[in-house]
Amino acid sequence: DADVTQTPRNRITKTGKRIMLECSQTKGHDRMYWYRQDPGLGLRLIYYSFDVKDINKGEISDGYSVSRQAQAKFSLSLESAIPNQTALYFCATSRDSPYRGNEQFFGPGTRLTVL
Amino acid sequence: GQQVMQIPQYQHVQEGEDFTTYCNSSTTLSNIQWYKQRPGGHPVFLIQLVKSGEVKKQKRLTFQFGEAKKNSSLHITATQTTDVGTYFCAGATSGTYKYIFGTGTRLKVLA
Numbered sequence: 414d415a416d417v418t419q420t421p422r423n424r425i426t427k428t429g430k431r432i433m434l435e436c437s438q439t440k441g442h443d444r445m446y447w448y449r450q451d452p453g454l455g456l457r458l459i460y461y462s463f464d465v466k467d468i469n470k471g472e473i474s475d476g477y478s479v480s481r482q483a484q485a486k487f488s489l490s491l492e493s494a495i496p497n498q499t500a501l502y503f504c505a506t507s508r509d510s511p512y513r514g515n516e517q518f519f520g521p522g523t524r525l526t527v528l
Numbered sequence: 529g530q531q532v533m534q535i536p537q538y539q540h541v542q543e544g545e546d547f548t549t550y551c552n553s554s555t556t557l558s559n560i561q562w563y564k565q566r567p568g569g570h571p572v573f574l575i576q577l578v579k580s581g582e583v584k585k586q587k588r589l590t591f592q593f594g595e596a597k598k599n600s601s602l603h604i605t606a607t608q609t610t611d612v613g614t615y616f617c618a619g620a621t622s623g624t625y626k627y628i629f630g631t632g633t634r635l636k637v638l639a
Contacts, residue, residue: 448629453537455616456571456629471626472529503570516561516573517627 417520434489436504445487450501494527534630547604549633551617558622566613
């Protein structure tokens with residue numbers, strides 16, 4: 414969906430480097446999410462944010478941090494990248510709590526390789 | 529913690545055959561969503577089920593939510609090559625505001 418964009422789309426970095434993945438949305442949604450996808454493991458939630466002042470840890474937050482700069486922007490940082498953080502990363506948004514029944518809209522993904 | 533498992537992990541079918549993927553949660557869910565991810569693409573929402581025993585249909589796709597709200601299934605009748613992709617379920621428990629995704633079922637359709 415062009416409404417949710419992620420930059421960069423591909424990134425190769427070295428162990429120990431700091432890297433930031435960015436997500437922007439024009440859908441006007443309050444809720445934003447970061448997931449990582451690994452083969453055979455599905456999508457795992459890293460962090461989620463209900464609004465600019467509300468950020469929560471997901472299933473696998475260790476080694477990651479996030480920043481919600483505005484309603485439309487949600488960034489994911491790897492402070493010191495390690496090889497097992499090599500994965501496909503997705504940002505997603507939703508209109509309201511998915512608990513209440515609203516779908517998540519995913520960005521195109523960022524493929525990150527840590528050497 | 530909550531776990532959501534899907535079986536099978538992979539399925540190859542001949543075009544025209546039926547396909548079913550099953551989703552099982554370790555805890556009772558408040559609702560469940562299904563997503564499809566085409567090869568090289570991102571997950572796209574298909575449907576949400578909320579009620580115990582609910583059945584919903586979308587053309588050749590039939591979605592079911594178990595009576596105990598701990599399992600769900602997606603059945604595709606007469607598969608087509610356009611059905612190729614990975615199908616994920618995602619369940620949320622009452623009182624939480626996040627979905628736990630299943631491991632996914634990758635479907636290949638042979639023409």
